[in-house]
Amino acid sequence: GAVVSQHPSRVICKSGTSVKIECRSLDFQATTMFWYRQFPKKSLMLMATSNEGSKATYEQGVEKDKFLINHASLTLSTLTVTSAHPEDSSFYICSASARGQGSYEQYFGPGTRLTVT
């Protein structure tokens, strides 16, 4: 099956610093990648949709200058949380959908637990 990895799995950073999270599709080409944020005991909230080679589309209320997304290749997307603050502490999950007509399924990465101190 399609495998998506994320790195790192956990990260602790100090307030004001930036953190980069990588999302990779290991065995398929991901035309579209999605970034979600999940707070404790809450649902997954879509932050942005990323298509290879183009700018990401951000959901309403998500600051594009704070959450920088790059999708430079068909197998890699990165999310950089800039000037992180404690309220950015959350579980960040990426997903990827494969190239192909009628492709509906998204394949999720294992998530990254970000703690900002």
Next chain:
Amino acid sequence: GENVEQHPSTLSVQEGDSAVIKCTYSDSASNYFPWYKQELGKRPQLIIDIRSNVGEKKDQRIAVTLNKTAKHFSLHITETQPEDSAVYFCAASRTGGGNKLTFGTGTQLKVEL
């Protein structure tokens, strides 16, 4: 945009009983409805999905039903087991919208011995 509501938020059943979780959606153009199981600190796992051209789909103890007219879909788990305990999310998306998923609020299922 799409809005997905999910009920109940918590569900406790006895082992061997059935569990039913219901979702409603707002966008009549939505045509793909997956269900995910998420254990604490883990990624969501797809357990079953249904497309709008069918009304029901079954996979062993799990089934999903879809009523397009009423815009609601349900997850049915029969013969529940303790390992079914987890948070379950429904979601909806439509082709042409970049396959963007809108998730429900989740149901904490607890299967008691």
